Amino acid sequence: MVPVIAASVFILLTAGVYLVLQKTLLRVVIGLALVSHAVHLILLASGRQGVVAPVLLPGGGTEGVADPLPQAFVLTAIVIAMAMTVYLFAAMAALAKSGERMEVEPVPDSDEALVPEAVQAELEGRVTRQ
Amino acid sequence: MSLALFFMLPLATGFLLLLWQLAAPISRRISLFVSIVLIGWAFAITARCGDGEILVHTFGNWQPPFGIAFVVDRLGAIFITLQALLLFVTLVALRPETHGEHTVRRALPLLMVATSGLFGAFMTGDLFSLFVMVELVLVSSYLLIQIPGTKRSLVSAMPMIIINMSASALFIAGLGVLYGICGSLNIAEVIERIGGAPHGLRLAALGMLVAAFATKAALVPLCFWMPATYPTLIAPVAALFAGVMTKLGVYALLRISPLLAHEPVLLTVLMWLGAFSALLGVLAALSQYELRRLLSFHSVSQVGYIIFALGLHTVFGTASAIFFALHHSLVKSTLYLVADELERSNSSRDLRQMDFRRPGSVVLATVFGVAAFALAGIPPLSGFFAKLAVFWATFERGEWVGLALLVVASVFTLASMLKIWRFAFQRSPVERETVPTPVSTFYPAAVLMAAALIVVFSLAAGPIFRYSLEAAEQISGISSLMSGDR
Numbered sequence: 001m002v003p004v005i006a007a008s009v010f011i012l013l014t015a016g017v018y019l020v021l022q023k024t025l026l027r028v029v030i031g032l033a034l035v036s037h038a039v040h041l042i043l044l045a046s047g048r049q050g051v052v053a054p055v056l057l058p059g060g061g062t063e064g065v066a067d068p069l070p071q072a073f074v075l076t077a078i079v080i081a082m083a084m085t086v087y088l089f090a091a092m093a094a095l096a097k098s099g100e101r102m103e104v105e106p107v108p109d110s111d112e113a114l115v116p117e118a119v120q121a122e123l124e125g126r127v128t129r130q
Numbered sequence: 131m132s133l134a135l136f137f138m139l140p141l142a143t144g145f146l147l148l149l150w151q152l153a154a155p156i157s158r159r160i161s162l163f164v165s166i167v168l169i170g171w172a173f174a175i176t177a178r179c180g181d182g183e184i185l186v187h188t189f190g191n192w193q194p195p196f197g198i199a200f201v202v203d204r205l206g207a208i209f210i211t212l213q214a215l216l217l218f219v220t221l222v223a224l225r226p227e228t229h230g231e232h233t234v235r236r237a238l239p240l241l242m243v244a245t246s247g248l249f250g251a252f253m254t255g256d257l258f259s260l261f262v263m264v265e266l267v268l269v270s271s272y273l274l275i276q277i278p279g280t281k282r283s284l285v286s287a288m289p290m291i292i293i294n295m296s297a298s299a300l301f302i303a304g305l306g307v308l309y310g311i312c313g314s315l316n317i318a319e320v321i322e323r324i325g326g327a328p329h330g331l332r333l334a335a336l337g338m339l340v341a342a343f344a345t346k347a348a349l350v351p352l353c354f355w356m357p358a359t360y361p362t363l364i365a366p367v368a369a370l371f372a373g374v375m376t377k378l379g380v381y382a383l384l385r386i387s388p389l390l391a392h393e394p395v396l397l398t399v400l401m402w403l404g405a406f407s408a409l410l411g412v413l414a415a416l417s418q419y420e421l422r423r424l425l426s427f428h429s430v431s432q433v434g435y436i437i438f439a440l441g442l443h444t445v446f447g448t449a450s451a452i453f454f455a456l457h458h459s460l461v462k463s464t465l466y467l468v469a470d471e472l473e474r475s476n477s478s479r480d481l482r483q484m485d486f487r488r489p490g491s492v493v494l495a496t497v498f499g500v501a502a503f504a505l506a507g508i509p510p511l512s513g514f515f516a517k518l519a520v521f522w523a524t525f526e527r528g529e530w531v532g533l534a535l536l537v538v539a540s541v542f543t544l545a546s547m548l549k550i551w552r553f554a555f556q557r558s559p560v561e562r563e564t565v566p567t568p569v570s571t572f573y574p575a576a577v578l579m580a581a582a583l584i585v586v587f588s589l590a591a592g593p594i595f596r597y598s599l600e601a602a603e604q605i606s607g608i609s610s611l612m613s614g615d616r
Contacts, residue, residue: 020296025288032295039299043306069196070309073258077302080265084295087272091291094276095284 005045012038029088036081133187133200144242154226154234165218172214179207201255204601209252216373223366223576244270257315283362290359297345304338347379350407353430361422365470373463401441405532407434408539432458439520448602450519457516464501464580481553497581502547512588
């Protein structure tokens with residue numbers, strides 16, 4: 001099992017790092033997702049018994065049982081990584097709505113409003129829609 | 131029980147504020163009340179830990195190998211108190227009148243959630259729940275960055291998120307390898323077992339953890355997300371973040387420093403990274419004209435001092451790192467709050483556009499003077515004691531090159547403070563003849579409070595340093611106590 005996991009980690013990590021180093025935001029986000037998959041596999045593999053071993057046997061024996069703790073860790077980590085990815089997509093959608101090119105770019109110095117003034121006013125409750 | 135409640139109180143407040151959607155003044159009042167309760171509670175915890183007691187709470191009474199424990203010793207108690215105090219100052223500074231009703235209403239729940247994440251991180255006795263707490267803080271900070279709703283805030287959030295997510299990936303990978311070699315992520319158990327682990331895997335695991343924490347603490351090659359992001363945050367929130375959030379990485383490094391003793395090469399790397407951060411950070415700060423970007427490069431430099439002292443790996447060095455971290459949090463928050471007032475009264479972020487003729491300039495100048503002198507290390511103030519401790523620890527170890535770098539950085543620190551002084555308090559721009567009309571009136575409460583904290587901290591430097599020294603002895607002297615069964 002170990003060579004398979006090691007190979008998967010290698011492939012995921014290579015692809016992920018390659019994508020993170022791209023300029024387009026979508027690729028960066030997908031790359032980050034791949035990198036997080038790779039490190040989740042590392043965490044899962046730390047349970048030693050291989051990924052297919054069960055954590056509980058019907059008979060109640062302990063022979064060949066996987067350590068449940070890394071699996072619990074991985075579940076938590078997967079949820080966090082998923083939430084971060086969704087958040088990044090939402091941020092990209094906000095950028096796209098404002099007509100931005102979806103690329104990693106230098107941070108601008110000026111403070112130009114992203115949302116048009118009228119919408120901002122409505123958001124802040126200064127103007128109510130009729 | 132009380133530790134769990136202490137963690138839950140800000141979290142619950144945050145969620146309730148999010149659900150109720152109250153008017154900004156009311157939610158601000160609720161938050162202020164909660165933060166006062168938290169300050170009292172934090173001081174009670176600090177007092178109990180001061181006697182050498184270690185507070186333990188095991189969730190659901192599951193004992194450590196399986197359950198997760200909150201463990202508070204002196205180090206954790208110090209940082210909890212710091213966060214509670216700075217939260218209060220931030221809430222005082224964050225007014226609906228000055229920052230907009232909408233902003234305040236959206237920022238308060240997130241601030242509360244971030245606070246509970248920071249409390250959790252400072253209290254947990256388990257490396258994996260440290261990861262979860264760090265993510266909780268980061269998620270709230272990502273959302274807080276977006277609140278201004280400008281293009282810049284959205285674009286500048288991207289590097290921070292991407293870099294911090296990569297650091298989190300390293301963090302998880304390090305935890306995975308560490309679990310593989312130690313069979314546990316409880317800090318005390320890891321400390322006990324890591325001695326017998328194979329050298330290569332140990333170096334890999336700890337190296338990944340150190341890289342992740344150094345990114346979160348913003349050390350020099352990994353620091354560039356911070357100056358990009360902090361200038362776009364709402365200013366009082368930036369004050370809190372500059373004060374405490376960068377200290378999260380420092381805290382994590384302090385916590386795992388007993389592990390690093392097994393791999394001295396990592397400590398050496400940290401030490402030199404710290405020394406170069408101290409110098410390069412302040413040089414970058416000197417070249418900036420945007421006030422808050424200057425201050426964030428400054429944080430890089432000051433965190434460098436802290437990490438350098440930590441990398442010396444003596445008890446005295448660790449103690450001076452803790453003391454320096456406290457000093458820097460208070461001073462840097464004060465400077466950010468002053469920057470907030472300056473930016474609003476001049477309606478500009480650029481030092482070159484600033485005008486000294488403005489309401490409240492005497493109070494602001496005094497507060498800035500106190501903070502700048504403290505940062506530069508002028509004797510009666512806290513910076514003097516902090517720098518003295520770090521230099522003394524360096525002197526004891528005989529790291530002459532490092533000492534020279536720190537002294538040079540210290541001179542430049544004073545220079546950069548003088549730069550702010552010259553532009554913001556001494557001159558008016560030539561092209562601007564009229565006094566700028568202030569956008570809002572001047573509210574001195576928050577800055578005065580922050581300055582008072584610095585003065586009190588300076589006056590109490592002796593007892594606080596003794597407390598830091600005891601904390602350093604406690605974390606390095608080891609912590610079989612921390613496993614939860616006392």
